[in-house]
Amino acid sequence: xxxxxxxxxxxxxxxxxxxxxxxxxxxxxxxxxxxxxxxxxxxxxxxxxxxxxxxxxxxxxxxxxxxxxxxxxxxxxxxxxxxxxxxxxxxxxxxxxxxxxxxxxxxxxxxxxxxxxxxxxxxxxxxxxxxxxxxxxxxxxxxxxxxxxxxxxxxxxxxxxxxxxxxxxxxxxxxxxxxxxxxxxxxxxx
Numbered sequence: 001x002x003x004x005x006x007x008x009x010x011x012x013x014x015x016x017x018x019x020x021x022x023x024x025x026x027x028x029x030x031x032x033x034x035x036x037x038x039x040x041x042x043x044x045x046x047x048x049x050x051x052x053x054x055x056x057x058x059x060x061x062x063x064x065x066x067x068x069x070x071x072x073x074x075x076x077x078x079x080x081x082x083x084x085x086x087x088x089x090x091x092x093x094x095x096x097x098x099x100x101x102x103x104x105x106x107x108x109x110x111x112x113x114x115x116x117x118x119x120x121x122x123x124x125x126x127x128x129x130x131x132x133x134x135x136x137x138x139x140x141x142x143x144x145x146x147x148x149x150x151x152x153x154x155x156x157x158x159x160x161x162x163x164x165x166x167x168x169x170x171x172x173x174x175x176x177x178x179x180x181x182x183x184x185x186x187x188x189x190x
Contacts, residue, residue, distance in 0.1 A: 003097060005104050007185075008054040008066060013042035015063035016056065019087050028122045028154045031147040051175045052082065053108045057097050064092045067101040069109055072118055080115040080170050093127070102135050107186055110163050112174045117163055122147060123155045137161040 008016065021035040036044070045054050054068035065088035072081040084105060088097045109117065119137060121128045137159035145153040179185050 002059070003064075003100055004058050005055055005100065006058070007049065007180075008045045008056045008068075010042040010045060012056050012063055012066070013045060014038035016045070016066050017041045019063070019066065019089050022090065023087065028147065028149045029125060029128070031122060031149055031154070031156075033149070050177050051173075053105055053112075053176055055101055055104055055108075057088075057101050059092075059097075064089045065097040065101055067098075067105050069105060069114075069117070079173055080113070082109060082114045082117055084109075084117045084119050098131055099135065104186065106161075106163055108176070108179070111179060111184060112176065113171045114163050114173055115166050115170065117161045119159045119161075120156045121159065123157055129157065132159050132161075135161065 017036055017038045017040075020030070020041070023029040024032045024035040048054055048068060048070055052069040052071070055066060056063045057065040065086065067084065067086035069082040069084050072078050072083045084102070086098045086101050086105075088101075106117065117137075118140075119132055120143075121132065123129075123142075138161070139157060140160045141158050143156045143158065146156050147154045
């Protein structure tokens, strides 16, 4: 079936929560302890999309994956950097859904004038490491023993991917809501 991408909405929250829950409950992929329900996911989507994109991929009218960007750090000097995450339904892995989501996300982040994307991956996670490296991310460091979950300490490897060459006099990042208001988002994310 054809894959379509769109900005996430509250109506996608239950499907997003269902995709995310196994990463919280059965693994250390996410260091959250309690899987957020649909209401919480809806709140997260609404809050984040004031400034950053949250995309879903649909196939046959079913949400099969999602990705989002968020502020990397709260201090003003970090405002040109963003943290990114992608999750795909377990039965849809290796279907190029993650690649399609990240490609669209990066396109929007460039329009917003972000310079660098960062991703943190709880180890071990060979599939996510290989995927991020294939998407142009490079290792920048490892936080050792940073998260405790499922009875053990976990390292998190951090990756960086330039979105554009770092300008000497960067323009301010453009909030997502402003791009939406002027119709500047790519047509395929409607």
